[in-house]
Amino acid sequence: MAMSSEPKPSPNMHMAPTGQTVDDYLEALNPQERAVLEKLRAAIRSAAPEAEERISYRIPLYTHHGHLVGFAAFKSHCSLFVTNSDVPKRFAKELEPYRVNNTAIQFTVDNPLPNALVKRIVKARIAENEGRAAASR
Secondary structure, three states, X not given: OOOOXXXXXXXXXXXXXXXXXXXXXXXXXXXXXXXHHHHHHHHHHHHOOOOEEEEEOOEXXXXXXXXXXXXXXXXXXXXXXXXXXHHHHHOOOOXXXXXXEXXXXXXXXXXXXXXXXXXXXXXXXXXXXXXHHHHOO
16 A cells, blocks of 8 residues: 655755745755756646645645645755655656655756656656545545
């Protein structure tokens, strides 16, 4: 059974002050991190146009019938949080070049996640959430 988990704040994580927007979060990053995470954001929004974008746990988080994905910048890497530990297993082959820790997929500005992979992961999360929502009706 898949366990959902939330990103845990770290002292090395760039976090938005309470009440800030995703734009504010991105603006606070260095230019390299910002460029990579803006592309990640665009891929997420393309794959999940109906998702709500907000700051939660002081990082950008996307929801659609529950949490989909979130992202954050750290001192030495960035992470895509997939909030379901089965997702990294399903995409294990494609994620081999990256460090995966439960629901966090770590990448660097020099080796970002491919947009096509991000879109497939987000669409998989949407399908999971919509299936769970339909089953609970």
